[in-house]
Amino acid sequence: MEYFFIVNPQAGAHNVQKLWPDIETELDKQHIAYRTLITEHDGHAVTLARRALNLINAVSNPNAVIVATGGDGTLHETMVGCMRYYADHPQQPKIPIAFLPVGSGNDFARALKIPLHWESALTQILSCHSATIITIGRFINHDNQTDGYFTNNFGIGLDAAVVHHANHSLLKDSATLGKFSYMAAVFNTLIHFKGFRLTVSVPDQQPTTYQKAYLVTTTNLPYFGGGIKIAPDASVLDDTLDLIVVEKPNIFQLILFIVMLFLKRHLHLRFVHHYTEKKLFLKTEDSRYGQTDGEELGNKTFDLEFGTAKYPFWIK
Numbered sequence: 001m002e003y004f005f006i007v008n009p010q011a012g013a014h015n016v017q018k019l020w021p022d023i024e025t026e027l028d029k030q031h032i033a034y035r036t037l038i039t040e041h042d043g044h045a046v047t048l049a050r051r052a053l054n055l056i057n058a059v060s061n062p063n064a065v066i067v068a069t070g071g072d073g074t075l076h077e078t079m080v081g082c083m084r085y086y087a088d089h090p091q092q093p094k095i096p097i098a099f100l101p102v103g104s105g106n107d108f109a110r111a112l113k114i115p116l117h118w119e120s121a122l123t124q125i126l127s128c129h130s131a132t133i134i135t136i137g138r139f140i141n142h143d144n145q146t147d148g149y150f151t152n153n154f155g156i157g158l159d160a161a162v163v164h165h166a167n168h169s170l171l172k173d174s175a176t177l178g179k180f181s182y183m184a185a186v187f188n189t190l191i192h193f194k195g196f197r198l199t200v201s202v203p204d205q206q207p208t209t210y211q212k213a214y215l216v217t218t219t220n221l222p223y224f225g226g227g228i229k230i231a232p233d234a235s236v237l238d239d240t241l242d243l244i245v246v247e248k249p250n251i252f253q254l255i256l257f258i259v260m261l262f263l264k265r266h267l268h269l270r271f272v273h274h275y276t277e278k279k280l281f282l283k284t285e286d287s288r289y290g291q292t293d294g295e296e297l298g299n300k301t302f303d304l305e306f307g308t309a310k311y312p313f314w315i316k
């Protein structure tokens with residue numbers, strides 16, 4: 001088996017650049033065959049995943065695994081790179097992706113019970129013998145003819161605004177202050193975020209328009225935002241996506257929502273709406289921030305069609 005590590009040195013608040021030599025030492029100690037591709041800029045893991053697949057297929061090596069080494073953003077880019085490669089080479093057998101979670105949020109690892117400590121996670125990767133096919137989310141934004149995939153979730157509104165403000169905070173690169181900056185971004189956005197008009201359509205039902213949508217997350221996993229269990233029953237092993245729409249709460253409802261979220265009872269609140277579907281359509285009228293797997297999509301209008309795709313993952 002040969003492992004192709006796509007390593008984001010900036011993940012985990014720059015921690016990975018310090019951690020990677022320890023990981024390499026362990027791989028060498030165990031005489032593992034591996035190659036390293038280090039990301040040099042935002043989005044680079046997409047290109048590196050394609051490069052790894054070109055290298056693997058140039059020698060027709062079916063015994064290879066691509067290991068995304070970083071946070072959920074690195075996994076996202078690696079998976080997108082692989083999906084784009086196979087869109088161009090549909091006949092080739094898919095090389096599995098493994099995930100070494102050394103980022104900050106690690107929601108994917110949490111959902112798939114991948115250990116959050118790198119040594120245990122690496123042991124699990126190296127002792128895995130077969131791939132598991134999992135569901136990934138697919139979206140098309142008909143407003144600007146873009147499309148993409150997500151392993152975790154796609155958010156419009158509150159969570160995307162939090163991602164935007166946290167990413168643009170002056171403190172985001174500090175390991176300690178970065179956490180405070182994220183919390184400050186969350187509280188500031190929770191209070192000031194304005195609701196927006198959103199129409200949700202699912203097959204065989206009349207569309208529903210929410211006048212003041214607040215938090216809109218289409219998710220493949222139970223978790224978002226670094227461990228918040230927003231859709232407790234969502235699973236990468238079924239064929240569906242979960243959509244959670246929270247209408248703009250007043251301050252009392254907001255406190256109630258947060259308490260109920262901790263108790264995992266929030267889906268019973270009357271201003272919280274939950275869908276589980278194979279196909280979903282969402283339309284906004286004015287521009288809102290969007291995010292997918294924690295990666296910013298910018299401030300725009302969305303006319304979204306969601307579905308699913310499959311990919312083999314090297315997980316136990």
Ligand SMILES: Nc1ncnc2c1ncn2[C@@H]1O[C@H](COP(=O)(O)OP(=O)(O)OP(=O)(O)O)[C@@H](O)[C@H]1O
Pocket residue numbers: 008009010011012013039040041042043044070071072073074075077102103104105106107293294295
């Ligand atoms: N060399 C680099 N310099 C700057 N940014 C990079 C570099 N390599 C990757 N990136 C970007 O770093 C961002 C964050 O990576 P990632 O999400 O993996 O880590 P994280 O934010 O610590 O973890 P999580 O998403 O789990 O909270 C991604 O948007 C990625 O494109």
